[in-house]
Amino acid sequence: MTDLAATLAELARLRSGSEPIVSLYLDIRWNDEQQRERARGFFRERARSILGHYAAGAPGKPALARTLERGQALVEQLTAQTFEADRAGLALFACEGRGLWRPLFFARTFVDELCADGIPHLAQLARLADEERPAIVVVPSLEGADLFEVRLGEVDAEASVRGPVPRSEAEKLNAGAGQPRREYEREAKNERREEAWSRKARQAAAAEVTALFDRTEGARLVLVGTAQMTAAFARELPDRVQAAIVARVPRPPELGSSNGFRRAAIRALAQEVCRGALDGGERDVEAVVGEALRGGLGVVGPEDVVLAVNEGRVYALVVEEDFERHGYQCDNCGTLGSNVESAEICPFCAGDLRAVQNLREALVARTLSAGGRVAVVPRSSKLHSYRGVAAFLRQSAPTGLRGASPPWPTAPGASQS
Numbered sequence: 066m067t068d069l070a071a072t073l074a075e076l077a078r079l080r081s082g083s084e085p086i087v088s089l090y091l092d093i094r095w096n097d098e099q100q101r102e103r104a105r106g107f108f109r110e111r112a113r114s115i116l117g118h119y120a121a122g123a124p125g126k127p128a129l130a131r132t133l134e135r136g137q138a139l140v141e142q143l144t145a146q147t148f149e150a151d152r153a154g155l156a157l158f159a160c161e162g163r164g165l166w167r168p169l170f171f172a173r174t175f176v177d178e179l180c181a182d183g184i185p186h187l188a189q190l191a192r193l194a195d196e197e198r199p200a201i202v203v204v205p206s207l208e209g210a211d212l213f214e215v216r217l218g219e220v221d222a223e224a225s226v227r228g229p230v231p232r233s234e235a236e237k238l239n240a241g242a243g244q245p246r247r248e249y250e251r252e253a254k255n256e257r258r259e260e261a262w263s264r265k266a267r268q269a270a271a272a273e274v275t276a277l278f279d280r281t282e283g284a285r286l287v288l289v290g291t292a293q294m295t296a297a298f299a300r301e302l303p304d305r306v307q308a309a310i311v312a313r314v315p316r317p318p319e320l321g322s323s324n325g326f327r328r329a330a331i332r333a334l335a336q337e338v339c340r341g342a343l344d345g346g347e348r349d350v351e352a353v354v355g356e357a358l359r360g361g362l363g364v365v366g367p368e369d370v371v372l373a374v375n376e377g378r379v380y381a382l383v384v385e386e387d388f389e390r391h392g393y394q395c396d397n398c399g400t401l402g403s404n405v406e407s408a409e410i411c412p413f414c415a416g417d418l419r420a421v422q423n424l425r426e427a428l429v430a431r432t433l434s435a436g437g438r439v440a441v442v443p444r445s446s447k448l449h450s451y452r453g454v455a456a457f458l459r460q461s462a463p464t465g466l467r468g469a470s471p472p473w474p475t476a477p478g479a480s481q482s
């Protein structure tokens with residue numbers, strides 16, 4: 066399960082017919098029978114309450130009941146198994162009529178949630194995807210660099226980049242005989258040459274890192290080594306890549322050891338650093354509110370965010386984890402509204418309006434399906450004073466040029482160390 070972004074985009078486009086889509090999130094780190102029973106009980110109770118909302122003859126109810134039964138069976142089956150560390154959280158999206166049955170397991174856990182709605186509930190999954198963005202760990206050396214790509218807590222790929230080798234190692238050692246002064250000159254020359262070679266090696270490695278960075282959406286960069294070595298390497302990177310450096314850390318001793326230990330060390334390092342880079346969404350909130358107040362590419366508050374979502378202009382949605390609000394959606398043109406009471410028919414096409422129980426999930430799905438990103442942040446007083454939601458906007462340029470969007474603000478230029 067590495068391409069979480071693609072899975073999210075695909076799920077975000079799903080709409081139910083008469084039969085709603087079931088979303089389940091479960092913390093499956095059960096240690097004892099009591100916790101297992103609590104999980105089974107949670108599912109049973111929620112499933113009963115969901116079905117209770119449907120009238121006896123409602124279309125889609127029998128199929129929904131079967132989907133929930135299948136979900137219950139999955140939970141029973143999981144509680145019978147022993148706990149595995151790489152299975153801490155379960156996300157399930159299911160709908161019989163859509164032929165949808167997608168259980169996903171993660172090394173990270175979720176807050177228990179079971180619901181049936183017209184759209185899959187993706188906020189928790191989107192949050193995981195955003196917080197666990199891939200990391201590129203670079204260990205520069207005089208000869209080039211070692212690169213590691215870490216995704217969802219696993220080392221996905223590693224590569225070694227070496228610069229061009231000096232024409233002749235002998236040349237370096239050939240400074241034997243000669244007068245002291247000439248020897249000194251030759252040494253100085255050799256030093257300059259070595260510096261030139263290692264600069265070439267750094268440039269080759271930097272080019273490789275840049276290519277990898279451009280292929281890896283939302284990647285963070287971690288540089289490993291001495292302050293001098295990492296600084297020299299960073300100078301060879303273009304600005305956009307430099308801006309994604311989240312930390313420079315000293316080299317852990319396990320790096321020189323065999324494959325398994327080395328990978329474990331890299332994994333631990335990436336995890337520690339990227340957790341440290343999470344700041345409870347403060348940077349996102351600061352940046353989006355600042356952007357909005359400056360009259361730049363940002364909006365705050367449900368009305369303006371909904372408007373931007375309707376226009377497909379949201380580049381990144383920033384929403385509080387406990388943002389709760391109803392809304393409406395036009396059955397005809399799909400327009401979202403943030404205020405149920407104020408409208409009876411769609412203000413754009415006069416179509417029928419349907420209540421949206423969970424506006425947060427509607428905004429998340431619409432943002433993801435339009436290729437935007439979602440940051441779910443803890444409640445903060447700053448965002449809360451704008452009623453818990455804000456968005457970075459794309460440039461409204463009709464050309465749709467890429468690169469017109471503001472940089473994702475969670476990649477600070479500042480180093481952690």
Ligand SMILES: [Zn+2]
Pocket residue numbers: 395396397398399400411412413414415416
């Ligand atoms: Zn409409």
